[in-house]
Amino acid sequence: MTPDLALEVSGVRAGYDSYDVLMGVSLKVGINERVGLFGPNGHGKTTLLNAISGVIKPRVGNVRFMGDEIAGKSPQAVVDRGLIHVPQANLLFPQMEVMETLELAAFCKRAKPEKSANLDKVLQLFPRLKERRRQQCKTLSGGERQMLSIGVGLMCAPKMLMLDEPTLGLSPKLKDELAVAIGEISQTGIPLLLVEQDISFVLSLADRMYLVDHGEITREVSKGQDVDHEQIMQMYFGEEHA
Amino acid sequence: MMSLDAFSALLVSGLVLGSIYAMMASGLSLVWTTLGIFNFAHGVFMALGAYVAWTVSDAAGLNLWLGFAIAMSVAFMAGLGILIERTVVRPFYGQRDMLLITVMTTLAVMMFLEKGIQMLWGPRLKQLRPIVEGKVSLLGITISAQEAFIIVIAPLVLAALWAFLRWTSTGRGIRAVGQNPDAAKLIGINASAMFAVTFALSAVLAGFTGILLGSLRLLTPGLGAEPLIKAFIIVIFGGMGSLAGTIGAAYIIGLVEAFLITTVGFYWAPSALFIILIAVLLVRPEGLFGRRVA
Numbered sequence: 089m090t091p092d093l094a095l096e097v098s099g100v101r102a103g104y105d106s107y108d109v110l111m112g113v114s115l116k117v118g119i120n121e122r123v124g125l126f127g128p129n130g131h132g133k134t135t136l137l138n139a140i141s142g143v144i145k146p147r148v149g150n151v152r153f154m155g156d157e158i159a160g161k162s163p164q165a166v167v168d169r170g171l172i173h174v175p176q177a178n179l180l181f182p183q184m185e186v187m188e189t190l191e192l193a194a195f196c197k198r199a200k201p202e203k204s205a206n207l208d209k210v211l212q213l214f215p216r217l218k219e220r221r222r223q224q225c226k227t228l229s230g231g232e233r234q235m236l237s238i239g240v241g242l243m244c245a246p247k248m249l250m251l252d253e254p255t256l257g258l259s260p261k262l263k264d265e266l267a268v269a270i271g272e273i274s275q276t277g278i279p280l281l282l283v284e285q286d287i288s289f290v291l292s293l294a295d296r297m298y299l300v301d302h303g304e305i306t307r308e309v310s311k312g313q314d315v316d317h318e319q320i321m322q323m324y325f326g327e328e329h330a
Numbered sequence: 331m332m333s334l335d336a337f338s339a340l341l342v343s344g345l346v347l348g349s350i351y352a353m354m355a356s357g358l359s360l361v362w363t364t365l366g367i368f369n370f371a372h373g374v375f376m377a378l379g380a381y382v383a384w385t386v387s388d389a390a391g392l393n394l395w396l397g398f399a400i401a402m403s404v405a406f407m408a409g410l411g412i413l414i415e416r417t418v419v420r421p422f423y424g425q426r427d428m429l430l431i432t433v434m435t436t437l438a439v440m441m442f443l444e445k446g447i448q449m450l451w452g453p454r455l456k457q458l459r460p461i462v463e464g465k466v467s468l469l470g471i472t473i474s475a476q477e478a479f480i481i482v483i484a485p486l487v488l489a490a491l492w493a494f495l496r497w498t499s500t501g502r503g504i505r506a507v508g509q510n511p512d513a514a515k516l517i518g519i520n521a522s523a524m525f526a527v528t529f530a531l532s533a534v535l536a537g538f539t540g541i542l543l544g545s546l547r548l549l550t551p552g553l554g555a556e557p558l559i560k561a562f563i564i565v566i567f568g569g570m571g572s573l574a575g576t577i578g579a580a581y582i583i584g585l586v587e588a589f590l591i592t593t594v595g596f597y598w599a600p601s602a603l604f605i606i607l608i609a610v611l612l613v614r615p616e617g618l619f620g621r622r623v624a
Contacts, residue, residue, distance in 0.1 A: 141516060167518030175516060181509040183572075184502070192502040196518040244517055 093152070094119050094248045094279040095140070095171070100149030100159070102139040108147065109135040111303040117248070122280040124290035127300030133283045134176055136300070137250050141173035142166045154247065168196050170247030176283075177256055178237040182226035186217055186236060189225060193243035202245045210239040213269050231262040235269070242273065249273065250281040255289055267292055338469035340588050346477050348584025349484030352577045353539040354554075355561040355568070356488060357532035359576040362565060364508040364528045365423075367432040371414060371439040372536050373558025374447070375407060377551055379537020380544035381447055382406050384456050396459055400541055404534050411533030412526045414439055419529070420522065447551040458544035480542050487538070488577055491531075495573070504528055567607055569617030579618055583607075 095117040103109040109132045117123045125133050138144045140151055142163040151159040153171045166173075181189055190210060194203040211218045214235040220228060228236060234254055241249055254270065255263045263286065270293060274280050284290045290297055299307040354376065361369050380403075385391040387399035418435035422428050460476040468478060495501040506514040507524040514521060540553060547553065560583065568579030586606065590599040610618065 143512070143515065162520075163515040164518045164520050167516070173516050175513065178513055179510060180513055181506050183509055184505060188496075188502060192499070192506055193517045195499060195503060199518075240517060 092119055093117065094121070094154060095281065096150075096152040097136075097140065098150045098152075100136070100139055100146045100151065102135060102144055102146040102149075104135075104144065109303050110139065110146075112149065113300075113303070113305055114149075115298055115305060117279050117281050119279055120277060121296065122274050122282065122294045124294035124297035125281060125283045125300055126285070126287060126290050126297055129285070131300050132303040133300050134252055135303075137173055137175075137252055137281075137283060140166075140250065141171065143173075164196075167244055168198060170198065170245065171250070172241045172244045172246040172248070173250045174237050174241040174252060174254070176252035178233070178240075180225040180233065180236060180240065183224055185222055185224055186228070187221040189236060190217070190239055190243050193240040194245070196244060199243060199245040203243070206243050206245060210242050213242075213272060214239055230257050231259075231266075234258065234266065238266075238269070238273075246278055248279045248281070250283075252283045253285060254282075255284065255286055263289060335471055336592070338471045340592055341585070342468060342471065342473055342477065342481070343591075344585035344588030345481045345581070346584070347587055348581035349480050350539055350543055350557060351560050351564055351584050352488060352580035353484055353535055353542075354557045355564040355576050355580045356491060356573060357535035358558075358561045359565045359568070359571075359573055360491075360504075360528055360535075361532045363571050363573075364504055365419065365525055366508075367419060367429055368436070368562070369529075369532065370433060370436040370558070371443060372436075372532065372561065373554030373556075374440045374443040374551070375410070375533045375536035376540035376543070376554030376557060377447060377549065378410070378443060378540070379403050379407050379534075380458060380540035380549050380553060381451055381456075382537070383541045384458050384544065384549060385451075387459060388456070396461060400461075400538070403537055403541060407533040407537035408530040411530035414533070415526050415529035420525065423525075444551040451549075451551075456549040457547075458541060458549070460545035461542070474546075476542075476545050483542070487535070491535070492573065500524070500527060563604075563607060567610070567618055569619040572619060575617065575619030582618070 093116055097116075098114045100113045101108050101110055113132070113136055115123070125136070127133055135144070139146045142158070142161050142165065145160045149159065150157060153166070153169055156169065158166055158169065158171070184192070190207055191203065194200055194206065199206070216232055217235055217239055220232060225233065225236065238251065238254060251270065254266055258266065267289060270280070270282070280293070282290060282294060295311050297309045298305045299309065354372070358369060358372050361367060361372075383396070383399040383403040386394050386402045387396045418439055419432055422431045422435070425431065460474070462475040462479045464475045465472050466475050466478045495505055503514070503519045504524045504527060506519055507521045511521055536554065539557070543553070564579045564583055565576055567583065568575035583603070587599060587603055590602045594602050
């Protein structure tokens with residue numbers, strides 16, 4: 089059976105310690121689909137990615153990846169299956185060199201045979217990393233670090249990528265560069281789940297977008313559909329300011 | 331003015347001390363940078379490694395070839411390292427007070443193993459056969475071949491450790507877990523497995539140091555107590571966190587200690603060493619090779 093869904097999350101409740109951040113979230117990402125996740129800070133977008141990638145365990149609900157149940161599995165098991173989570177503002181390994189970091193990232197068994205091919209791909213996508221190959225991660229600029237984070241994700245031989253705010257703190261020029269690169273990655277047939285605060289960035293890349301509000305998905309917007317700016321303002325500033 | 335012979339003797343004894351310290355401290359430093367704990371049982375690991383090799387090789391024991399005894403001791407220490415990590419370190423991983431809790435648990439292991447050695451091997455003093463016998467002339471003085479062997483083998487062992495951490499997938503995984511466990515998880519690195527390997531490696535380094543020292547000194551359950559204290563100082567003095575810093579500091583401290591022994595004597599050398607270290611740390615609180623945290 090070939091599933092037509094890459095990722096299917098249904099009714100996930102998850103959080104930290106004793107309180108829930110996610111109040112029953114469901115979403116779908118199809119094979120060859122690019123899906124955006126948009127919403128204000130602190131409303132559960134990162135928590136959702138953590139619950140999918142196994143960093144935290146969902147209290148309730150199901151997570152299916154390529155047809156297999158992965159809810160509650162360890163991050164290692166999720167990586168082994170090819171679902172790769174590129175976390176927000178990843179500092180990576182401060183005292184490791186760029187090239188070492190990329191080579192290390194092909195750590196799981198599945199990724200090892202594809203190591204050199206993937207390395208070529210990453211360096212072609214981000215030539216800047218080639219120039220910085222002998223530099224330690226901690227000496228990289230924000231943009232370079234973001235490129236390396238995505239490159240590290242690609243070295244894991246992903247069958248799907250989840251990117252958490254890849255443009256955080258970057259200049260408009262760098263954002264455009266990164267959008268092109270992320271677009272190219274998804275052209276190779278890797279489905280994407282993209283968390284972003286920059287709505288125009290999401291719209292330029294995603295086929296579909298979910299709006300996240302207070303730990304729930306409140307709306308789904310398809311490509312071409314008008315985004316209701318009023319609703320977005322409401323999400324950010326509450327009813328009375330809209 | 332020091333004569334050339336006296337200078338050579340000082341240099342050689344400093345290098346022997348430095349070699350022993352570097353091998354002890356690198357294991358301690360590896361555990362510190364990877365797991366973020368200080369292992370107080372590291373010294374008794376050293377004694378245990380020597381005792382196991384003694385039992386396998388000595389005429390009063392199994393009387394087998396020393397090379398085999400060393401291999402047995404290495405395997406035993408690797409297993410013990412994994413066992414200790416599982417039982418007294420892993421249950422506390424991720425707790426806020428982990429550093430302090432593991433001070434207690436590893437101290438408990440130290441006491442338990444010291445008493446265990448005393449019970450199993452008894453109070454009679456023992457000595458290992460040297461790995462290499464005879465004497466060699468070095469820099470115009472004559473030293474035991476074992477001392478020369480230590481001076482040569484330590485850099486080789488440390489270079490092998492460095493190469494392992496730098497070039498192998500597991501070695502890089504260990505460094506990654508130490509530098510950013512969360513990011514390491516997300517590329518599929520199993521932190522627990524890396525911790526077990528780290529502990530095993532560190533225990534093997536300590537045990538092997540014990541074997542090297544075990545033919546120069548008499549074996550006692552407390553054989554590793556003083557080297558452990560020195561190793562702690564070296565890790566701190568070297569700047570907490572870089573293996574190169576630790577190794578550099580180990581040789582510096584070895585040489586300074588040898589110099590102090592010839593000048594202020596055995597009795598006051600340790601105290602004098604501490605005074606020098608405190609003075610250095612006053613000027614460079616980040617350690618000799620450490621960098622200030624931004």
